[in-house]
Amino acid sequence: MLRFVQSSIRLTPFGVALQQRQACSTMDFKYKRAIEALNSLQSSQASLEQRRAERHARPERGLLQTTACLRHLGLTQQHLRRLRVIHVAGTKGKGSTCALTESLLRHHGYRTGFFSSPHLVAARERIRVGGQSISEHEFASYFWEVFDRLEQALDDGEQMPMYFMFLTLMSLYVFVREQVDVAVIEVGIGGAYDCTNVIRYPSVCGITFLDYDHVDILGSRIEQIAEQKAGIVKPGVPVFVGRQRHAATLPVVADRASRCGSPILSVPELTEYRAEDGRRPGLAMAGPHQRQNAALALQLARYWRATAGGDLSDPCPALEAIARGVCRPTGDTDTLPRAPPFPLTPLETQALAECRWPGRCQKVSRGPVTYYLDGAHTRGSVELAVHWFQSEAARDAALTGRVPRRILLFYSTGSREPSSLLEPLTSLRWDHVIFCPSVVWPVVDTSSDQANCTVTPQSRQCRVGAHCTAWRELTSSDPADTAAGAVGGQLHRLACISQAVELIEQCGDTPAQVLTVGSLHLVGGLLSIIDPELRSAMPAPVTAGARPRRRLASGTAPAGGLLV
Numbered sequence: 001m002l003r004f005v006q007s008s009i010r011l012t013p014f015g016v017a018l019q020q021r022q023a024c025s026t027m028d029f030k031y032k033r034a035i036e037a038l039n040s041l042q043s044s045q046a047s048l049e050q051r052r053a054e055r056h057a058r059p060e061r062g063l064l065q066t067t068a069c070l071r072h073l074g075l076t077q078q079h080l081r082r083l084r085v086i087h088v089a090g091t092k093g094k095g096s097t098c099a100l101t102e103s104l105l106r107h108h109g110y111r112t113g114f115f116s117s118p119h120l121v122a123a124r125e126r127i128r129v130g131g132q133s134i135s136e137h138e139f140a141s142y143f144w145e146v147f148d149r150l151e152q153a154l155d156d157g158e159q160m161p162m163y164f165m166f167l168t169l170m171s172l173y174v175f176v177r178e179q180v181d182v183a184v185i186e187v188g189i190g191g192a193y194d195c196t197n198v199i200r201y202p203s204v205c206g207i208t209f210l211d212y213d214h215v216d217i218l219g220s221r222i223e224q225i226a227e228q229k230a231g232i233v234k235p236g237v238p239v240f241v242g243r244q245r246h247a248a249t250l251p252v253v254a255d256r257a258s259r260c261g262s263p264i265l266s267v268p269e270l271t272e273y274r275a276e277d278g279r280r281p282g283l284a285m286a287g288p289h290q291r292q293n294a295a296l297a298l299q300l301a302r303y304w305r306a307t308a309g310g311d312l313s314d315p316c317p318a319l320e321a322i323a324r325g326v327c328r329p330t331g332d333t334d335t336l337p338r339a340p341p342f343p344l345t346p347l348e349t350q351a352l353a354e355c356r357w358p359g360r361c362q363k364v365s366r367g368p369v370t371y372y373l374d375g376a377h378t379r380g381s382v383e384l385a386v387h388w389f390q391s392e393a394a395r396d397a398a399l400t401g402r403v404p405r406r407i408l409l410f411y412s413t414g415s416r417e418p419s420s421l422l423e424p425l426t427s428l429r430w431d432h433v434i435f436c437p438s439v440v441w442p443v444v445d446t447s448s449d450q451a452n453c454t455v456t457p458q459s460r461q462c463r464v465g466a467h468c469t470a471w472r473e474l475t476s477s478d479p480a481d482t483a484a485g486a487v488g489g490q491l492h493r494l495a496c497i498s499q500a501v502e503l504i505e506q507c508g509d510t511p512a513q514v515l516t517v518g519s520l521h522l523v524g525g526l527l528s529i530i531d532p533e534l535r536s537a538m539p540a541p542v543t544a545g546a547r548p549r550r551r552l553a554s555g556t557a558p559a560g561g562l563l564v
Helices: 002-011 013-039 045-057 061-072 077-081 094-107 136-153 163-177 222-232 249-260 289-306 317-323 346-354 379-400 418-427 457-475 479-483 497-504 520-530
Strands: 086-089 112-115 127-129 182-186 204-207 239-241 264-266 362-366 369-373 405-410 432-435 490-493 512-517
Touching (some): 061 136, 061 163, 086 094, 086 222, 094 182, 094 289, 136 163, 204 289, 222 249, 289 346, 369 520, 379 418, 405 520
Parallel strands (some): 086 182, 086 204
């Protein structure tokens, strides 16, 4: 009788729906288990301080551990070499540059892998194949393959790799298993000792805008930061460098390239490129800084196609310049050899126009509220975000004909100086200013993609208090004026992002413009509430105009849990 009932259920629409729900529930459970195990690899605040001290004493320690873990997974440098990696470092714009580079290559028919950090809503965003985040099923399956292999292989006393290192290893494992044609790899922090620098034979390297950030790790001088970023340059591998504001960075990068015998080229402005119809290329990404990122991405993608990609259908002036030997650095110089611009093909124009990268100069509307999101977390990037918000908000208000409330939602993480980041924001008038930690709910769920176990609740609230103090000092000599709603706006100190959304959206039909800035973690937490599927910034599907899928010879793909 029981068998008959089960069989009948499978044949009815209700039974199919029930089965799908059960399968979905099982998959949700497997994915949540994977995320919970991944979150267990986050360091506590005390452990982070200890590891930071160890990093100063032995900075190469993390890279050595990454190399050892690669061996445990059966991954060799030969496997990584077949990924034909494009490795990108920088302070600002490296994620956007990688996204644009990936789009350019995917539109030309290559199967792309893309590793980025941090994620906004889901950890699986960090590992993309063919322009899409791997699915929950794929993430859980690959996660446990890697986790179990490492757990079995580690000797007594050896520690599992920490959160970022584990995801770096997992991304390389996925890309090898998925037989991608190219892997676009974004550096985490720095470059020289970042665990992504386990890649010894990239096809080409890129360095985006360099600025002050992570000074407690990389150093307080711009030359020290540049030296760390330039650490991704490998012997004989060309490096393309985006526009720099700090002149002191160029000699450092050039010296590294000179010591490695690597060709080095600066990139032209995007305004020097033209499509076939003579027009300038358009970008879906907002903000003038994205034009610099696009110019770098064009050079990286065109060079990669002409070399590792085996596509000589379009001329590559940079490759020709390298062949002539005019791209060798001269050491201590403020001027680098320049990569020539080139006419853009329709596919390149299309790839730039269709590329999306959420959390950067992004707008999301919910009823009368428009959220303006940018993960800017350095002084310079906050200034750019303010400029973008001013122009966009003024245009949007003019279209509605109504005067909106202006709200600032802010939080910064780490050791960044709050006053430095907040000062550019005081140039605008705010009705409300909200400071809250980058946690979504009052209680942290350890199986959530948004969980941050590295900082205690007390430390977060102490950080929020520092933001409030800095804002009062910047906006008013009398703290009572600020609290009452003077130039600095009415100040709110909240416990989590969900409370901030409730406060923002409780005013009915009154229009509001909300600038969210200071941290990608804050932006990601907000998006998990207002746009959890990231539909507002989904990458456009590659249309019929794109080239068909290319197949690059890469040997036999390893299979199974252990790569050999």
